[in-house]
Amino acid sequence: RTGGSGGAVLFFRHDGQALRGQAGCPAPGLDPHRGRQAVTIPPGAHPATGGAYTWRVPPWDVPPPPIPHWLAALLAPAPQPMPPRRMAADRAPGVLLRALHAVCDAPAGMANTTLNARAYALGRWCGAGMMDMAQARDTLLHAAQRRRIPLNEARATIRSGLTAGLRNPRPVMRALP
Structure with missing residues (x-):
């Protein structure tokens, strides 16, 4: 649990697929982090409220579940435009x-x-x-x-x-x- 903002931090494992990490994407209020991006965890404190982060379930008790397919699809990078044909x-x-x-x-x-x-x-x-x-x-x-x-x-x-x-x-x- 986050320290006072009413939010939660969820951890998932994935198979190495490319994922976007951008605040508010894929929906407002979500802030996906991936790779080596930093995330605040216990015993850290929330930067705005100063409240302590706490574990609902410590990661040493349960390994992270796989990322849901629907969430991985929402976090997939936008398709790249097709390059012009050699003409x-x-x-x-x-x-x-x-x-x-x-x-x-x-x-x-x-x-x-x-x-x-x-x-x-x-x-x-x-x-x-x-x-x-x-x-x-x-x-x-x-x-x-x-x-x-x-x-x-x-x-x-x-x-x-x-x-x-x-x-x-x-x-x-x-x-x-």
């Missing part, structure tokens, strides 16, 4: 290279249409933060120059496609558990 750093260079080849290898009469489509696709990657905008623009401009698309026309097409793609970013994929 931007690993896939962006390949996406840029494929865009470059698509524009360079587009059928006759389809180079500007292909440039616009690839600009839109790269703009979606940029909008999701998975690709650098300047790198996407420069790659597309290089492809347009190789296809001999007039510079003013290429810049306008790339700007239009990238801007439209930015407004509709790719969904950021999450790793599978």
Whole structure:
């Protein structure tokens, strides 16, 4: 029994599962301690009231019971958010290279249409933060120059496609558990 606050200290053993120890968690009035955290026991005194802590049952008479499953579940650490799947750093260079080849290898009469489509696709990657905008623009401009698309026309097409793609970013994929 605590020394005057009307509370009690309960001891449980567990199988090494991770437990949170935070005052008021999992419910108000509870203050779970675990591991090497200090707890006041007899003959200690309550810090606010000065009352003596006493044993209801001394631990040398009865070993601590196992922690109830429901309590261990309440004290389990919160699940960690899933890390993002490897996308931007690993896939962006390949996406840029494929865009470059698509524009360079587009059928006759389809180079500007292909440039616009690839600009839109790269703009979606940029909008999701998975690709650098300047790198996407420069790659597309290089492809347009190789296809001999007039510079003013290429810049306008790339700007239009990238801007439209930015407004509709790719969904950021999450790793599978």
